Amino acid sequence: MQTSSFPIVIDGQLLPDKAHALAQQLNIPLMSPSNTEKDKPVMKLGWWQDGKKSGDDIGETDYKLALFPPNTGPVYVDFVTGKKNHRRQFGGGKGQPLARAVLAAEHPTIIDATAGMGGDAFVFASLGCQVTMIERSPIIAALLQDALNRAQQNDTPEEIQEIVSRLSLINDDATQYLTNQTPICDVVYLDPMYPEKKKSAATKKDMQALQHLVGPDMDSETLLKAALHVAQKRVVVKRPKNAPTLVGIQPNASIQSPNTRYDIYAIKALKAAGKL
Ligand SMILES: C[S@@+](CC[C@H](N)C(=O)[O-])C[C@H]1O[C@@H](n2cnc3c(N)ncnc32)[C@H](O)[C@@H]1O
Incomplete structure (x- = not known):
């Protein structure tokens, strides 16, 4: 949007x-x-x-x-150097809360239905997962595509080329895509934009740009419903630590990290309880 x-x-x-x-x-x-x-x-x-x-x-x-954005430096996606690569090397690998939240199998196939700047998707691909990124903003999708193209050049270290080869991108609304295409995957991951209560100096440049560009995502509950019908193993929703869960079905478990919570909707358990 x-x-x-x-x-x-x-x-x-x-x-x-x-x-x-x-x-x-x-x-x-x-x-x-x-x-x-x-x-x-x-x-x-x-x-x-x-x-x-x-x-x-x-x-x-x-x-x-x-x-x-006005009065800010450039905001772009880079899978080869900088923050994403640093997080790959020093972010805690399979032990980090994000990894523990999505690793429902050895190498689950993941649909990242809110790809944004591709940071989380790159973590999943670094862990060996095949990842389909879905992003509805054509501008953000163009930034992602540009970064994918650059990362596939010969001068990119082989290790990163291999990781990036596990990432694919679809520019579409994820609710539409999941509903119309009914793709098969183990995990659907959602990290919708959360309404910012106040501007904090700590809000990162990338996130500020996203806030200006796409604003808060007000249709996340609809997206969660579509995700629950597609994921074979689980849906994971990233939320700010003290934010309420998405309205509708309750998660089975949560993993906490200092500022963030990952709500886990385990498909088998929800079906067994008659909630799906
Ligand atoms: C908070 S950002 C995601 C950040 C991302 N996890 C990262 O690591 O960079 C949310 C993104 O999801 C996208 N988005 C939200 N709802 C969507 C939907 N229904 N379909 C596709 N993209 C969506 C927004 O346009 C925005 O770019």
């Missing part, structure tokens, strides 16, 4: 041909003198490169598709 709090424009200063194609694909206007930030703040979508290379050394894959 696109509810951006700022007008969105495509910045074609770098890679103008690709910018043109993206503007058509997403039906978003190209930045022009009349929609620059001078009069009112805009959220730009365009390419960025971190300046580590210059001149002829820069290839197309050095450019990352990024969002530029």
Whole structure:
């Protein structure tokens, strides 16, 4: 659901041909003198490169598709370096609460129905799971696709290429997709946007950009219902630590971490109790 709090424009200063194609694909206007930030703040979508290379050394894959919210640095998805790779190496592997919540089998097949910036999906793929990411915002899906393309280049370490080969992406509304396609998977994972009560300095740049772009997800209960009909083993819903459970069916168990709770809906147990 696109509810951006700022007008969105495509910045074609770098890679103008690709910018043109993206503007058509997403039906978003190209930045022009009349929609620059001078009069009112805009959220730009365009390419960025971190300046580590210059001149002829820069290839197309050095450019990352990024969002530029007003007054913030670029927000992009990167599976190769940075936070996601750090979390892969030092995030606790199978012992981390997120892993314990989804590992209903050795290597469950997972549908991440709220892919966002792909952080959780990358953790699942790092644990050896095949992951289908579903993201309904065409802009976020474009950021994810750009990161997948970059991560599949020859200069990406083999280990990461292998992890990324377990990730696939669908740009669709997950409720529609799960209902119409009835895909088979062990686990459906949901991490809907939770309404922010107040702006906290701790809210990360990526999450702030998502909040501006898509706002809170108000239809998560419908998505949970669709997920419960598709998952063979469990549905896992990520919630802020003290948030209420999603309305409707109650989870069978929860795993806590300092700021987060993972509610687990075990399909077999729910069916045995006549709740599904
Ligand atoms: C909190 S973010 C997910 C963050 C993600 N777990 C990560 O690690 O980056 C929620 C995302 O789910 C997407 N979303 C919410 N409901 C959806 C639905 N029904 N279908 C597809 N995407 C959905 C939103 O557009 C948003 O990008």
